[in-house]
Amino acid sequence: MGKQLILAEKPSVARDIAKILGANENKKTYYEGKKVVVTWALGHLLTLKMPEDLNKNWQKWDLESLPMVPKYFGIKPLPRSRGQLNTIKKLAQRKDITEAVIATDAGREGELVARWIFEYVKLQKPLKRLWISSQTTKAVKEGFAHLKNGRDYDNLYQSALARSQADWLVGLNVTRALTVKYQDNLSAGRVQTPTLAMVRKQEEKIERFKPQKYYQISLLAQGQTAKMQMKNQFAFKTRQEAQDVVNQLKQGQVSKVEGKEKSQGAPLLYDLTELQQEANRRYGYSAKKTLSLVQSLYEIHKVVSYPRTDSKYLSNDIKATLKDRLRAVKNLAPEAESYLKEGAQIRQAKIFNNAKVTDHYALIPTEQTPNYAKLSGDEHKIYTLIVKRFLGIFAKAHRIKQEKTTVNFGKEKFIFSQSRVLEAGWKEEETPSAKVTPFKKGQTITPNFRIEEKLTTPPAALSEGALLAQMEKHGLGTPATRAEIIEKLIKSELMERSGNMLKVTPKGKQLLKLVNPSLVTPELTAKWEKQLEDIAHGKFSRQAFIKEITSETKLLVNEVKSSQANYQDFSLTQKKCPDCGAQLREKNIRDGKILICTNTECSYRRRAEAKVSNHRCPQCHKKMLIVTGKNGDYFKCKYDGTTEKMEKGGKKGKKKMTKREERRLMQKINQDDEPQESALAQALKAAMGK
Template identity: 65%
Template sequence: MKQLILAEKPSVAKDLGRVLGANKKTKNYYEGPNVIVTWALGHLLGLKMPEDINKNWQTWQMETLPMIPKNIGIKPLPKTGQQLKAIKQLAHRKDIKEFVIATDAGREGELVARWILEWVHFDKPVKRLWISSQTNKAIKEGFKQLKPAKEYDALYESALARSKADWLVGLNISRALTVKYEDSLSAGRVQTPTLSFVRQQEKQIDKFRPQTYYVIELEVAGQKAARIQKNPYEIKEQQEAQNLITQMSQHAGAVVSVNEKNKTENAPLPYDLTEIQREANQRYGFSAKKTLSVVQSLYETHKVVTYPRTDSKYLTNDMKKTMKERLQAIANFSPEVKDYIKSGAKVEQKAVFNDAKVSDHSGLIPTEQGANPAKFSNDEQKIYNMIVTRFLTLFAKAHKKLQQKATVKFGDETFVFTQNKMIEAGWKGQEESEKNVNKWQEGQKIQPNFSIKKELTKPPKPLNEASLLAKMEKFSLGTPATRAEIIDKLLRSELMERTPSGLQVSPKGKQLLDLVNPSLVTPDLTKKWEEELEAIAQNKFSSKKFLAQIEKDTKELVNEVKNSQKKYQDFSITQKKCPECGSFLREKNTRNGKIYVCSNSECSYHRRKDPKVSNHRCPQCHKKMEIIEGKNGAYFRCKFDGITEKIPNKKEQKKKMSKQEEKRLLKQYSKPDEPEESPLAIAMKEAMNKD
């Protein structure tokens, strides 16, 4: 009898099969003496669409909203039906004794597997593999500690409730807005408040008006300190600052106190997914989605980091015994690693071990498997360096310094001079020493050496992906695993745009925020939902109660749209007319660039906004030619010199000269030319021909 093991991706199934001895490879699974390892392709099933549940919901119309089905149900996703069919056949084999869920250890991974089990009607025991890294050791140990799948029922209920909530709110509100305003408008319980964060920042920037203000500084032996004031912008006029200096100069300046304090700064905790996405965006300009993809590759393909989709920065206590092995795996990363190993792999940042603060997965750290940097891409190397560097700080001592503060007074006005002396570099390494270090003494007399510095208030910066992720995390919008996709969806749906300075809301997005119910724009409602979903996962809240409230909220939100008197202007409509029906064309962004589509829903006309650039070279200037759609079909055209060429059909393309023929002809015509005839010989030939 055999175990049927379900991985989330083919690459993971391959690794599981290798470790478990499933060496026989087929199109849909790996098989060994005791196990069969198959795979999903992410989700193979999804919730049914409205038209699958009720024929009346097939047409988008306001009369059928809100759509609140008693049971939504699931259906196979297109293009992956063959793999689902293969899993069903395997599940009903007589030699299968039990099923092992080995999908990603998280909410969505649980949903992937449970829907498959439901679809194939599996009625034998089901167990769960829960591991945080893909190394051989982790896989072997994980299979020794399989747990009954029932222990993860609450996690599945949370995932299912999340999926149904997004269906109810997302599909109903998006349909209502699209029908009401006759344009594709997408709203959701997480994406709409996320979009609102970007818009609120834009409003702050729009309101901003630069103001001049003045700062008074006191210089003592090369050190400068600004006058202490409650409002840093209070001095608006230079004369006001000059009057204040005159007033202070009438008093004898003195050091009224000198305070010293030892300051200790512990190393930072390991990254969670959101923090590494933020930092990679700041350092390298990586999008949240790209960073997730790179970390996922380091986890799945290279197996050198732990599970990436984590919301924790802490490690469990049982991981203490693995620290030395992890250090040995990165022994060549930097010189200090071998010192840490020799000293017993002692973790100085002891607060990192906290079982209570690790939910599903620990912080992001290296595994016990050594890395081969030669196999890394440039981006993988950057992210791997970040994870390992942060991990190594746990073994370094705390950064310690002596901070001295000297308070100087001129009458009622105060200046505070701060200087630091490093006691122990610790995890921060050697810092540049302060150039000017004064020996302050209480009662020391100070000469009035003042200066006025003119400053200008700075506007708030637009949100970028790093700062937007921070806001999403603060207000519990989405999970570490979904935040990147939410940002990407806002960009794809043309509600938000990337610019060199940061993210900005499109005209379409601005209107959407004005059209939807205010409760869907603020993060409060969504934060409440996320907290309840987490409570469901911990078996502390009922999913039925949660969905009952979601249904109620959906009805209210749809009615708000129905009764709204607000107007909408489609900024994507151009003044260009459709050649087939005469309606105006709408500009739309796609993966292949901008296109024009007919605004008439019954007309299917579309074309590219800008001609497609081919790899075909102009015979004159040798630059790439454009493909132009003409009345008689497509043709090549050079935009630089206007030359046009017919696009060869398939037969003509086949007749195209091969590289070998090209080389042969080139060789033939590259032979030295025959010796040229002399002018005398040519003249004699011409004379003879005349005779």
């Protein structure tokens, strides 16, 4: 009997699958057992070929060669990936390997990772698909016991391929057109540009806003306050206008007392986007950080279900697992014990809806009890959010009694609103409140008014959570890609974080004026995203989609070519290059800012500001600065002026990596879900190196 070749997305996942399936023989680049061989990708090992790989005329960045529309895209290995590709190729060709299993992430990008690899190594054997929603031992075993036919996911692969080719066509062509035309690194794309425009649109609302002063009349009675009911709350522009009205209000009477009980069930479960919004609102986490944390909970700790989901519902088959999931969280949430004693009674039946579960169900805890000592503080917070939302399935409804009292002073009306908590239910932080003093119909109310000066408030800037909500509303990106899109905009210096808010840079504002309006508004991109979904479900063809994208790309490029718009490079400084005399441009890099020469023939660059290193001063033992001088970088202590030379590679000498540093590095590699280097990233790198 032959063996299965199993391809996981990351080394950590491959290791866990190998352990579960008994593949205990470690061969460095794969694991082997009696029935299986388990190997891995490193995220993407391949990418679409670059323009210069396809056509020698596309090597030079100029407007004449645009638009670039390949007849055939083709794929090529990413840097440093050939070793692992060769391993997979040799394994695929082994005579004892009779079939392959795709065990990468069960989503669009995971499908692309594996399909490209098996296409590149020319796999000639049957293909199966592992499709699971959690990484627990039980889920993995059940998944391998019920493997799917790999060809059942052909449409998903076609959708992933279409997304990749569309980003190549729009991103590389428009980016190259803008970069060449305006001689600056200007990055545009079919999703990132309308996303940037959303942030700018909110900024424009704030910029147009002019505060207005107005006056508000309130009535005070029985320790409560009610505002005067007005069609236009900003009607009183002066205190005197408000006072004139108050002078006419002599005696009030309660005309109506209404009481109504309201019951509110627990909210739906989290999908990834809502979890990112909540984590941003509560803790200020970026979308990328939340995704990294929940991916770690899924992959490393195995305590939550598949994170990159767009569903807030559960399929009916999950009902049988609820008691085990409750047992797993009872140490964190004591109420889980009481729900178990009640027989795990489901009180939010609407959450179970097969029709609303797409590739994966909502984010919930798995049946595995966490080792809380191994969770970081941030992981603990995210896990707690998911658990608390999950417990809402079993919680009673939140019940309140709302009481409204209407008081009339002639034609003018005031409404007092009170609410009492009758039963906290799933809102456990709210306790039942004491009875309030009621009003009675016909009761006389003595005039007791207050006039307050108010100012209209401007719209708030977009937080990352608010931007995610906007992207979801307009169909921009997917739960799996939205965090990456936001990060790309920041790395491209088109957008920046200001506290927990986002703002468009001067460079970004200009970009939005330089590209075609159809790429700025979300409608066109939302239409493309809908078509990608249709391709995944077999309702639309990739060929028809790419044909439409190609037509749009030609229009977008021609718009840039014919534009008469002016562009100002805000990164230019007044400093001169010491080698050739050209102006220096300031550029952000991962660990600070650098100055680079604008002369394409000159390679001069230096740090714009000193960087704090981890190297300690031999005199005062404080961290030293890395300073750029005539002979290159050197260490300098800002406290006592001590200087030291730097060895090649930027260190004073080779220092062995500590166990902690090694662990952090491996965790980063295992959590890195982005492609190692996208086609657009490579193109921009080439542009910056010109």
